[in-house]
Amino acid sequence: MVMSSLVENNVVEFRTTFQPVLDQDGFLINQDDLVCREITDxxxxxxxxxxxxxxxxxxxxxxxxxxxxxxxxxxxxxxxxxxxxxxxxxxxxxxxxxxxxxxxxxxxxxxxxxxxxxSSGAYGILEFSGNNVDALLSRWMSYDLEGSLTIGKVVSTTCGQAPVCVYRNIQGNLLMMVRHSFSHYVAGLLKDSAKRI
Structure with missing residues (x-):
């Protein structure tokens, strides 16, 4: 019997965090002045x-x-x-x-x-863009995103009851890192709130 090495036969498989709640084009939210999509790369x-x-x-x-x-x-x-x-x-x-x-x-x-x-397997990453991002997230975060989270800034905070890390990248878009265990909770908050913006 020949034993094979786990390392040699290891195949990495990426699984999306938010797949069940994304639309057919891969967006969590896709409306005027507010877009949110999962970053998988x-x-x-x-x-x-x-x-x-x-x-x-x-x-x-x-x-x-x-x-x-x-x-x-x-x-x-x-x-x-x-x-x-x-x-x-x-x-x-x-x-x-x-x-x-x-x-x-x-x-x-x-x-x-x-x-x-x-920690790639522990977190999903959402990217937000558009003029209404801060309006959406301010409903669920106590941190002043518009005034304090300028380009190149990062902060650990909460979105509702879920711990998240948010970062404004050099393009001005906001990235949110969400633990997999909170992904559906956060997605529900965001999708529901986006309907009222």
């Missing part, structure tokens, strides 16, 4: 940093060619990878799903005291 990695801020900055620069994001902010490298500040010891890396193998190779270079986890 991005993956999310969590980088746990050390207590040494200077060491963290050097590591992120050397390995990923990116600036360590400041508090409540994000940075971007030449590959389009987004580094989101979540807390003093946690950075989220949003990257193109097709580059995952290259990033996993880079993570092997992380120094002692730093680690990474692939």
């Amino acid at each position: 991005l993956s999310l990695m969590v980088i746990r940093t050390s207590k040494d801020h200077k060491k963290n900055a050097i590591t992120i620069k050397d390995i990923f060619n990116a600036k360590l994001p400041e508090s409540l902010s994000a940075s971007l490298n030449d590959n389009g990878d987004n580094f989101l500040w979540i807390s003093p010891d946690e950075i989220w890396l949003l990257h193109n799903r097709n580059n995952k193998d290259q990033l996993l190779e880079k993570f092997k270079s992380l120094p002692k005291g730093m680690s990474t986890t692939d």
Whole structure:
């Protein structure tokens, strides 16, 4: 009997978080001045940093060619990878799903005291665009999205009762990372509220 390696036979299968509530064109909401769709080409990695801020900055620069994001902010490298500040010891890396193998190779270079986890399977990512985004989300979030969440800013907050992370990217669109376990709850809130905008 020949044993096969789990690693050699491992096939990654992407499953959408919001599929049952999306329309046939892949939109959660698609109306005048308010569009929301699931982003399926991005993956999310969590980088746990050390207590040494200077060491963290050097590591992120050397390995990923990116600036360590400041508090409540994000940075971007030449590959389009987004580094989101979540807390003093946690950075989220949003990257193109097709580059995952290259990033996993880079993570092997992380120094002692730093680690990474692939959290792509734990979160779905929604992208909002249009003039009515802030009006929709302000119904369910206490954070001042219009005044405080400017381009390049990131914050952990809640949408209704669900914990979420929101980020305004360089295009001015808002990305919301939602845990899979809360995805249908958040989708229900958003779809229902969008009808009244």
